[in-house]
Amino acid sequence: MTRLHSFHGGIHPLTHKKESTQSPIISAPLPAQLIVPFRQHAGDAAKPVVQVGERVLKGQLIGEPVGMISSSIHAPTSGTITAIELQQIAHPSALPDLCATLVPDGLDEWGVRQPLNYRQLSSDELQKHLRRCGIVGLGGAAFPSDMKLSHPVVVDTLVINGAECEPYITCDDMLMRERAEGIVRGIEILRHALGTDSVLIGIEDNKPQAIAAMQRAVDDSSHPFKVVTVPTLYPGGSAKHLIKVLTGVEVPSGKLPTDVGVQCFNVATAYAAHRAVEHGEPLVSRVVTVTGNVEQPRNYEALIGTPFSDLVALSVAKPDTNRYIMGGPMMGVELPAVNVPLVKASNCVIAASDALFPPPPAPMPCIRCTRCAQVCPVELQPQDLFWFAQSHNFGKAQEFDLFDCIECGACAYVCPSSIPLVQYYRYAKSEIRARDLEKRAADLARERHEFRQFRIEREKQEKAERLAQKERAAAEAKAAAATVIATPVDPTADADDTQQMRIDAALARAKEQAAAATPKNTEALTPEQRAEIEAIEARRAHIHELAADAGADDEPPKHSQGN
Amino acid sequence: MTDYLLILIGTVFVNNIVMVKILGLCPFMGVSKKLETSLSMGAATTFVLTIASGSSYLVNHYLLGPDLAYLTTLSFIVVIAATVQFTEMVVKKTSPVLYQVLGIYLPLITTNCAVLGIPLLNVQAKHNFIESLLFGLGGALGFTLVMVLFAGMRERLEGADVPAVFRGTAIAMVTAGLMSLAFMGFSGLVK
Amino acid sequence: MITALWIMIALAALLGMILGYASIRFRVEGNPLAEKIDAVLPQTQCGQCGYPGCKPYAEAIAKGEADINLCPPGGEEGIHKLAELLGVEFKPFGENAQPKPKAVAFIDEQTCIGCTLCIQACPVDAISGAAKQMHTIIAAECTGCELCVPPCPVDCISMVPIEEQLTNWKWRYPVFKLRQTS
């Protein structure tokens, strides 16, 4: 028995999982048209590598990863690419993103699939393969899985997340019940890539059938994995909290699980890794729960890019349905339209009606009752964060660890004043991020401006120098012409002197500026101030460096003035 | 010993210079927007007040005596002004940002009625040197205490939905009044 | 009377000496405040404040010569920051200095004659090109200061507001109508 640990707070919302676990997973029929976004993962969007009008095969690469954190996008079925354009996607902004439209030809013809033997592959090769196959975390964050395997330090524990703590969602539950063997094989691949010994599979105790199925599969495989039943408590499926419950280790704030020797994958990700390695199939479909206000709530194996409207139609939405939520009711996003496509991160779509999810009463002022603090799994003080966020006091909000908030929504769930706390936090977070970017842009602008000032100054100096040279040449010529045997007055000395004086003056000026800009009294400064001053110094040094470089090749960059 | 302690407690709480004697309101309202600033202001005032009450005792006792009592106010102001000037230089050197933040209020410590008030009260109460020092220190600590408490409340009030006409100084005045009300609870504690 | 005079003179002399010593002992050089103010300014170098760049404006504020509400690109936010840094009251923008939505300059490459006037005007060297060649704005480095617009002899530079995209989308401040609860 593994000794379990606990975390602060958490809530017990009604799970509503029974509804969608009555019938097995079925494959959704091929839709009339698929819309495949090029950004389905955390990080940079993939770059399209197909042309409009091109025929693609199932599993063919249509978007290749760009940059470090990125992933591949594949054609979910065979057919013709009819458009690559901005289309609405499942995002709270309702803003469009680049998508490929694929009209299936009905053949569902696979491209080349190359099964591999993972035992013969190094971690590096496996990572490359997973990146090629577009494997990303299927729990919701969609972080590229290959990145999670490339770790700088030793990982000694692999945690597999089958907690599925959010109400309504059952896709992992059903996947574990029906495809436990594949999941276990996938776990073994991930374990091999990480080189760990200990594997803990955490499943919440409201999924007894999934636990039994997984235990059976583990026993059959004779791998020394441990299936651990964890108490049902939202948000126990948050990676950091599951790790705490299973191992007792707290992932430090702002750090990754690997920093404490643990890595965490979702069960569905493990299954996808198994398909990718042992069947050579890239990630083109996933299991998704369709539930809520529908006649037949259940799970579907659906192609990526399937419009949600098709899935909802299969389950038959009840007439009073007026909106749709992607993900669970605690952390999901309301769909801007029901015809947006399914993406890799979509684990669930809930048809919602006012009867099922009554709109919250109008928010009242916060009375600082701290019920939110009692349920916060990160032990934050949500009432303070709210106070600062609502008064736009972002600095204070950050000081109170706003960025450690996991947006689980437990605080808003219990708030007696019905304040949309999470939205306030999201607002504050995105404002702070935007401000950071602005600040960086301002710093860049300052640097460029300072360099420009420096360049202009130098050009002036050069001009003066050339002028002096000309004068000197003229003087010399004059001297030579005037008398051959003349008084031993050296005119060059004079000119040299003036020039030297000019240079000296410039140097003195520069020194003066430097002295003026360097504060002498740097004793009793706060660390922030010191950091700021250091940053300024670093910038200054950088400018000097640039200047030195530019001086070396004697050609200012973007030299364009007609001087 | 107990007497000294009572003087200290009495001046900090019961006869708080700001809340009960209503002296030194100018910096109390002016530099209490931020906690750190108010703490620094409190520290600067504590320094000035302690030095001023000590040296003004010396001036009064040894230099002026009963014959030249009419010079008390004049000479105290000179002493205080010099102390403040000195403090200003030290602050400017050691913490330029604080210097900027305290701004006009730093030289204005000179005209802070609490700073002149305490030495004069010392003379009136016929305190000896130690008592004068403690009276000054206690008064200054009381000043710092209410400054810091007030600043804490004002920082929190930043986010409050205060009616537009009361925002800023108005609500700060109301708060100061209510604080003064609370300090009346101490009355009678130390005679 | 004479005694009183003597006492005051002695007092003044003594204290004067102490202060004189202190002024030498605690001399301060430089003005680190200007640097701090400069760090808050948006660095558009647009000159809308009436000073030839952000640094001169920062120095002017530090000296107490300039008001804090002269920087439209910094927005009200910027004034708030300055007010907090300097411990003064917030001051709204004057009538002729209102912030505009963020924009970047765009050169109509069909019309551009390659005169380099805009390049000389750009305070952050965000325009590339050479004489008699077409110029282009490096959008990532453009601060939207509009200094390149007036010098252009053929009016080929326009300011394009930055549109909201997925990458710069922000969550909105929650706005609710207070409804009557039953």
Place this chain on the structure above:
Amino acid sequence: MLSSPFITRPLTVDRIMLRVLYALLPGITLYVWYFGPAILVSIALAVTAALATEALMLKLRDRPVRPFLADYSALLTGVLIALSIPPLAPWWLPVVGTAFAIAVAKHLYGGLGSNPFNPAMIGYAVLIISFPQEMTQWLSPQGMGHSVLTYGDQLRYVFSGVLPVGMQLDALTMSTPLDTMKTQLHLGMPMSDIRDLPIYGRLAGKGSEMVAAGFALGGIYLLIARIIPWQLPLAFLGTLFALSGIFNLIDPAHYAPPLFHWFSGAAMIGAFFILTDPITSPTTAKGRIAFGIGAGLLTFLIRAYGGFPDGVAFATILMNMCVPLIDAWTQPRIFGKKKGSER
């Protein structure tokens, strides 16, 4: 578009306030039982004034009136003020106190949730400082005074200030047990003799000790229902008990025993209903303990040495001033951060 979460199951503000009001019922019932129904008139007056002022202020501030009247917070303030002033007070006393509390201590700061001071206690403090005479006319418990006022007489006195012919106000009223003790101790009477005075019961004042017990009962309900945090009453009553216990042990002739302190004055109603106002108390567990200890200490000091008979109200407002600092200095460790690491 709404942000997640889409499901909530809160105990709303109005229901919380309503439960607090229910919890006051046992105390109020006992109050009526021992002192007659004049208190109900005071409560009615204070509540009317509270709701009227609240509505007026909301109108002036251009805020919706109905939801804020329906949250019972103003009502609660009114009830608390009525309970802390003498029941035989003239009608304008609760009205003025409540109106000041709601208008100045609450709405000038932005209404519900923004007030730094406990409105009820501000109302009380203003009254005791402005009208010390009227604020000390406490009714003797029934049957204990030299004569008994009928209910009609009580009402008539409250509204017109006229007593039945031949009755003296002094004969009907008395100072509170705490007040009496202070006065008598001052006059040099030893504690044991004071306790034998007819106004004292088993633990504290006759009648008033039972009212305090009634409030304690309601408070225990609130604790069990988790409406109020346990740290506040525990730290407050614990400190009061410990301090009075120590002093009583050292000098029993001059210091009242701990249980006397517990069941006198506003200790119980303060511990469970006033200090626990979430808006004006700290939000952290440690901060609540500090707040309770501070309030207990101040209450004892003011009771033992101060100029006012009871110290709960002043202790509350004095501690209210410290709340922002207490909160700032007692922030708990968050998930994934080492204790005491740089925030």
